[in-house]
Each structure stands twice: as C-alpha cells, then as structure tokens.
Amino acid sequence: MPEKFYVTTPIYYVNARPHIGHAYTTIAADVLALRSRMLGRDTWFLTGTDEHGQKIERSAVAAGIPPQQFADEVSASFQSLWKRMGISYDQYIRTTDPAHQRGVQQLFRTLYERGEIYLDQYTGQYCVSEEMFVEGPPGTIGPDGRPTETVTEENFYFRLSRFQKPLIDLIESHQLAIEPESRKNEVLSFLRGSVSDGGENLLSDTGVAYRPGALKDLSVSRTSFDWGIPVPEPAASTTQQKHVIYVWLDALANYMTAVGYGDPDRQDTFNRYWPADLHLVGKEIVRFHCVYWPAFLLAAGLPLPKRITAHGWLLFEESKMSKSRGNIVRTETILDSFGALKPELDKAEQDLFAADVLRYFLLREIPFGQDGSFSFDALLARYNAELANGYGNLVSRTLKLIEQNFDGVIPESGLTTELTSATTAAITAVDLALDRQHFTTAVQACAGLVTATDGYISEHAPWKLAKDSAQRDRLATVLRTATKAIRILTALLYPVLPYTTERVWQQLGLGSLRRAVENGELTNLTHGGFGPNARLGKLAPLFPRADKDTLTRMIDAEQKSTSPEAGAQQLAPMTEATPDAAPASSALAEVVPEPPNQSAQEIGRPDTPQITIDDFLKVDLRVARVLVAERIPKSDKLLRLEVDLGYEQRQILAGIAEFYDPANLVGRNVVIVANLAPRKMRGLESQGMIVAASVGDGTPALAGFLDDIEIGARLR
Numbered sequence: 001m002p003e004k005f006y007v008t009t010p011i012y013y014v015n016a017r018p019h020i021g022h023a024y025t026t027i028a029a030d031v032l033a034l035r036s037r038m039l040g041r042d043t044w045f046l047t048g049t050d051e052h053g054q055k056i057e058r059s060a061v062a063a064g065i066p067p068q069q070f071a072d073e074v075s076a077s078f079q080s081l082w083k084r085m086g087i088s089y090d091q092y093i094r095t096t097d098p099a100h101q102r103g104v105q106q107l108f109r110t111l112y113e114r115g116e117i118y119l120d121q122y123t124g125q126y127c128v129s130e131e132m133f134v135e136g137p138p139g140t141i142g143p144d145g146r147p148t149e150t151v152t153e154e155n156f157y158f159r160l161s162r163f164q165k166p167l168i169d170l171i172e173s174h175q176l177a178i179e180p181e182s183r184k185n186e187v188l189s190f191l192r193g194s195v196s197d198g199g200e201n202l203l204s205d206t207g208v209a210y211r212p213g214a215l216k217d218l219s220v221s222r223t224s225f226d227w228g229i230p231v232p233e234p235a236a237s238t239t240q241q242k243h244v245i246y247v248w249l250d251a252l253a254n255y256m257t258a259v260g261y262g263d264p265d266r267q268d269t270f271n272r273y274w275p276a277d278l279h280l281v282g283k284e285i286v287r288f289h290c291v292y293w294p295a296f297l298l299a300a301g302l303p304l305p306k307r308i309t310a311h312g313w314l315l316f317e318e319s320k321m322s323k324s325r326g327n328i329v330r331t332e333t334i335l336d337s338f339g340a341l342k343p344e345l346d347k348a349e350q351d352l353f354a355a356d357v358l359r360y361f362l363l364r365e366i367p368f369g370q371d372g373s374f375s376f377d378a379l380l381a382r383y384n385a386e387l388a389n390g391y392g393n394l395v396s397r398t399l400k401l402i403e404q405n406f407d408g409v410i411p412e413s414g415l416t417t418e419l420t421s422a423t424t425a426a427i428t429a430v431d432l433a434l435d436r437q438h439f440t441t442a443v444q445a446c447a448g449l450v451t452a453t454d455g456y457i458s459e460h461a462p463w464k465l466a467k468d469s470a471q472r473d474r475l476a477t478v479l480r481t482a483t484k485a486i487r488i489l490t491a492l493l494y495p496v497l498p499y500t501t502e503r504v505w506q507q508l509g510l511g512s513l514r515r516a517v518e519n520g521e522l523t524n525l526t527h528g529g530f531g532p533n534a535r536l537g538k539l540a541p542l543f544p545r546a547d548k549d550t551l552t553r554m555i556d557a558e559q560k561s562t563s564p565e566a567g568a569q570q571l572a573p574m575t576e577a578t579p580d581a582a583p584a585s586s587a588l589a590e591v592v593p594e595p596p597n598q599s600a601q602e603i604g605r606p607d608t609p610q611i612t613i614d615d616f617l618k619v620d621l622r623v624a625r626v627l628v629a630e631r632i633p634k635s636d637k638l639l640r641l642e643v644d645l646g647y648e649q650r651q652i653l654a655g656i657a658e659f660y661d662p663a664n665l666v667g668r669n670v671v672i673v674a675n676l677a678p679r680k681m682r683g684l685e686s687q688g689m690i691v692a693a694s695v696g697d698g699t700p701a702l703a704g705f706l707d708d709i710e711i712g713a714r715l716r
C-alpha cells in the first residue's frame with residue numbers, strides 16, 4: 001500500500017466571490033497535492049464551500065434571492081475559478097450536499113448520545129461575520145472589528161470545557177502538530193487561560209500550568225434563523241424550538257464527511273483517508289481548527305488530524321484583503337493580464353500560464369505563516385527577474401545552443417557530474433521544505449539552482465567553445481550537464497509551475513511530464529534522464545518579458561471591477577474609496593430623493609440661508625455600517641437597511657433602490673442623520689436618514705470615507 005496524503009483547504013464562505021486570498025490557500029494545497037502524487041502517494045485533495053449560517057442567509061436576503069440559489073451561484077464561481085487555474089482537487093464539497101448534511105447529523109447524534117452535548121439557555125454577544133459568541137458587554141467589538149449583537153437563545157452546548165487538559169497534552173506532545181510555532185503557542189495560551197493572576201492552576205502532563213475552567217462549553221446550535229442543518233433526533237425532540245447545527249460544527253465536519261463519514265457505503269474510503277494529514281488554514285481560523293475541531297473528534301472517539309498549518313494574511317493597501325474591507329484583488333485580473341502575454345495560446349491555456357505566474361509569486365514572495373503585502377509591482381518584478389530572466393531564459397539559451405550546435409540532439413558526454421552537488425542539494429532542500437510547508441524556502445532552492453546552472457554556463461561560455469572545434473567534447477559536456485540540471489529543476493518546479501514545466505519537459509524531448517508523474521517515473525529524480533541520441537522537442541518562448549502594459553492592465557482591471565457599474569453585476573463590493581464616496585457637492589438627500597432641480601453643470605453658489613454653528617450641531621451625523629440591505633416588496637425606490645451605529649442598531653428606509661444593488665451595500669460604511677425623528681413609510685419605521693450627494697440629474701451618491709473610520713464616529 002502506498003503512503004497516503006490527505007490535504008484540505010478551508011471551505012470558503014459563499015458570501016463573497018473568490019479573491020487572491022482564497023487562491024493563496026488553494027494554490028498551496030494544490031502544490032502539495034501535485035508533489036504528493038509525484039512522489040507516488042495515494043493523494044486526496046479536498047476543497048469546497050461553506051454555505052450555511054446567518055451570514056450567508058443575510059447576504060442572500062440582501063441579494064433578494066433564496067439562500068440555496070445564492071450559494072449555488074457563488075459556489076459555482078469558486079469552482080469555475082479553480083478550473084481556470086487548473087487546480088487539481090480530487091473533491092469539491094459543499095455543505096449543502098445531502099451526504100454532508102447526513103454526516104453532520106451523524107456526528108451531532110454521536111456527540112449527543114455520548115453525553116457530550118446538552119440543552120441550555122444563554123444570553124451573549126454574537127459576532128455574525130465570524131459566526132461566534134464572544135465575551136463582553138453589549139456592543140463589544142468582535143474579532144471582525146464590528147460591534148457584536150446581543151443574542152439570547154436556548155442552545156445545545158458541547159462540553160468543550162472537558163477537553164482543556166487533553167488538548168494541551170496532545171499539542172504539547174506533538175500528537176496534534178500545529179505550525180508555525182507562533183500559532184501553536186497562541187492556541188496553547190488560549191487553552192491554558194490566564195495562569196499568572198494568582199488563582200489556582202493545575203499542571204499538564206508535560207508540567208505546563210493551566211487555569212482550570214478557562215475553556216468554556218460551546219454553543220453548537222442556533223434558533224434565530226434556519227439556514228442550516230437541523231439538529232437531528234433524539235436531541236431534536238427534547239426541545240420545542242427548531243434548532244440548526246452551529247455553522248462551524250457543520251463546516252469542520254466537511255473534512256470527514258467528504259471521505260465518507262456517516263455513509264455506510266463509504267466506510268472503506270473513510271478508513272483509507274481519515275485522519276487528514278494536513279489542514280491548511282488562514283491564521284484567523286486557527287482556534288476553530290486547533291481547539292474546537294480536535295475536541296469534537298476526541299468527544300466522538302475519532303482520530304485527530306495529524307497537522308494544522310496556518311498561513312498569514314495577504315494584505316492589500318496595508319490591511320487584510322477581505323470583502324468587508326473592500327480591498328480585494330481578484331484572481332481573474334491576474335489571469336487575464338498575464339495571459340495576454342501569450343497571445344498565441346487559447347484562453348484556457350493563457351489562464352493556466354498566468355496561474356503559474358501567480359502560484360510562483362505568492363509562494364516565493366511571502367514566507368508561509370507570515371502576513372505579506374500583495375502588490376502588482378512586486379508581482380511584475382518577480383516575474384521578470386525569476387521567471388522571464390531566470391528559469392525561462394536558462395532553459396531557452398541552453399536548448400538553443402543544443403539546437404545550433406548539435407542539431408537538437410542532446411550531446412553524449414562521459415563526465416557530467418559538475419552540477420551534481422548543486423542539484424542534489426536542491427532536491428533535498430525542496431523535499432525538506434515542502435514536508436514542512438515552507439514554500440518560500442522550496443522555491444528559493446529552485447531559484448538557487450537556476451542561479452547555479454546559469455553561473456556554470458556563464459563560466460564555461462559554451463558560445464565561445466562552439467567557435468573552436470578542438471573544444472567540441474567540452475562543449476558537449478557543458479551542455480549536457482546544464483540540460484541534466486534543467487531536467488531536475490523542471491521536475492522540482494512542477495508542483496509550483498504545472499503548466500510551464502509541462503512545456504519545458506516537452507522541449508527537453510521527455511514527452512508528457514504529467515504522464516511521467518502518473519507513471520511514478522519521478523519518485524526519485526536522480527534516476528532516469530536522457531538516453532543516447534535524445535532529441536529535443538520543438539522550442540518555443542516560455543515567459544515573455546512583461547512591461548508596464550501588464551501593470552496598467554492589472555490596475556485598470558481592478559479599478560473597473562470596483563467601479564459602481566461593475567459593482568452592480570458583482571457580489572464583490574465597491575471599495576469605500578470609490579469616487580462616488582467622496583462627493584463633490586455634499587447634500588442631505590431626502591430619504592426618497594427629491595426630483596432634481598439642478599443639473600450638475602448648473603450647480604452654482606447655493607442661496608440657502610446661513611445657520612449658526614449651534615444650528616449645525618443640532619444635526620447628529622454619524623458613521624454607521626450597513627448590516628442588512630434588502631428591497632421592499634412592491635417598492636421600486638426603497639431599500640430597507642439595518643445599520644449599526646456601534647452603540648445601537650437602526651432600521652432606515654432609503655430611496656436608493658434604483659441606484660444601489662443591496663448586495664453591494666452590506667458591510668459598507670455610510671453617514672446617517674442619527675437624530676432625525678422617526679417616520680413611517682410603507683408601514684415600516686425609518687429611524688434616521690442616509691446622507692448622499694445628489695449628482696447629475698439627482699442620482700444619489702452615498703457619502704463615505706477614504707479612511708477606515710470607526711463606526712458611531714460623529715461628523716462635525
């Protein structure tokens with residue numbers, strides 16, 4: 001039986017379309033899966049989408065469509081992006097899949113029957129965007145930087161508190177590996193509680209102090225909405241209310257239900273792949289994966305995943321790239337812009353080529369585990385330096401010399417060991433680094449081999465040797481040695497650059513690289529190579545140099561995708577810094593805009609009467625965040641908004657339905673008149689007014705800020 005390797009990505013929420021943050025984790029998992037298959041392991045690579053929960057339900061309401069349809073659309077956009085990028089997942093799971101839902105209910109039932117889940121009442125602060133309860137008074141700022149909502153619910157509770165010591169012991173003894181070390185320490189300190197404030201502590205098996213009771217039981221059901229998997233019998237009939245299973249219990253279980261947990265017909269698959277070898281996650285969801293998930297498994301009597309590796313965040317414009325901040329970079333922008341460098345290819349191949357570029361950049365640029373800034377400039381610079389001038393140029397110039405001097409036949413030579421130590425060092429370095437998910441080190445090792453081989457060629461100057469017939473053997477040795485190194489380099493780079501290395505493999509005359517991988521020919525790279533009279537394939541340029549045009553294309557594409565017009569067609573929100581957020585002439589637009597009386601061209605000096613500062617200060621203008629935005633039945637003009645002022649939440653009716661897609665408003669900061677007397681419209685109370693500029697023929701443009709402003713802040 002070959003060794004198995006089961007690797008997973010988080011399953012992504014379907015409240016936003018994918019951006020390069022999601023692509024980052026997926027690429028990392030794909031690299032490991034390709035490498036694992038290359039090493040001949042029985043590999044299972046799982047990704048998918050997380051489709052239940054209040055956040056998704058609210059986004060669907062805001063988009064005016066049923067949650068299932070909403071989830072179908074966004075999930076399809078993830079799948080089609082992964083297809084464009086050639087991601088080689090073995091399975092795509094959706095938490096709305098019936099088999100997954102059955103598996104989750106099975107897990108819940110098992111926990112309930114083992115006495116690990118009980119029914120109780122709770123009032124607490126809930127952070128909707130992170131789908132978790134947090135400690136603190138009403139209005140506490142949640143992990144997403146927004147005030148929490150007060151929620152009182154009768155809930156089923158999981159006895160998480162029981163697992164404090166077992167988890168500490170498992171993590172400290174490395175049975176549950178958490179990488180990098182900093183994340184492991186963070187989890188341990190969360191598990192240990194505050195041990196230094198003089199209270200009574202206990203000791204773990206390895207002698208580490210912890211504060212008993214620091215880990216509280218966890219609520220694992222919800223009653224305030226129903227977009228989720230129903231709590232199954234026998235637990236369900238112990239309560240009058242309809243409970244759905246907590247979205248994180250539902251989501252985490254995907255890693256097991258995907259391989260057959262809860263399905264009697266798939267027991268073999270489950271036994272073959274579970275436990276997972278590696279969960280790759282972003283650092284913000286470490287607690288869910290390293291505390292809740294292993295506790296659920298321990299409680300259910302199931303084996304734990306072997307390792308959880310967390311990476312850092314891709315930052316853009318200095319903060320975490322995310323939908324709610326509106327500072328995302330879409331992967332499609334990079335596929336289209338770099339794809340255009342290869343006009344001779346069809347679109348599908350252009351995408352795969354460009355996906356290689358993004359893979360290389362993300363893994364090379366940002367040490368896995370740390371946060372890193374994404375920038376188009378850096379992407380372009382890295383591409384030119386290491387792919388166009390580095391690897392690509394090395395392959396092209398070496399193979400061209402063989403074509404010119406040996407008619408495309410790789411010359412024979414007795415002694416070709418001159419680069420052996422550089423190649424074996426690179427093989428070992430890549431192996432070691434990828435085993436520990438140190439992608440940057442692995443790619444650096446490949447870049448180092450490019451430099452060594454380039455240096456070797458420059459040192460021996462085959463173009464000079466070619467001019468002297470007495471040096472023909474030496475020329476043969478130099479070119480064969482370099483070509484052997486290129487073969488190894490290409491195989492090493494295969495998981496990172498699957499499209500381009502396939503082309504290089506063909507140029508080397510070695511046939512299909514993918515087939516060689518499938519046939520297990522690359523499990524040991526020092527074996528195999530070129531036979532006698534090996535002939536090169538057809539040569540073609542690999543990485544054309546990119547110039548400012550590529551940069552401009554990327555920047556333009558991103559600007560277009562965040563413009564208000566594009567925003568209407570996409571779920572990706574406008575940034576808060578779109579031009580319409582900084583109106584030229586600010587006005588308090590009526591809730592339902594007044595008919596226009598001035599066109600943009602006609603705006604002259606207004607003849608409104610003067611007011612005193614005291615008059616002005618009577619108007620309480622505040623920054624608020626839109627939590628919910630939805631159309632009002634039978635009204636073309638009105639949207640119903642729920643906004644959060646930090647200290648309270650309000651319902652506001654705004655006459656902007658013809659101009660704003662509700663989906664694009666959720667998460668956006670707006671300015672409201674907070675002390676306007678409430679009034680009723682269409683039977684609903686409007687508790688304030690949104691401030692907008694009236695532009696052109698009266699089109700409202702919502703006021704906003706270029707900076708990230710704390711909600712509730714007063715304008716004066």
Ligand code: MSP
Nearest residue numbers: 010011012013021022025050251252282313314321
């Ligand atoms: N649905 C949960 C995960 C459940 S797993 C059982 C979730 N989804 S998410 O859509 O918010 O995706 C989060 C993951 O996407 C991160 O953990 C990370 O893998 C990736 N990233 C999303 N934005 C990112 C960055 N800006 N930077 C790096 N990775 C990011 O959480």
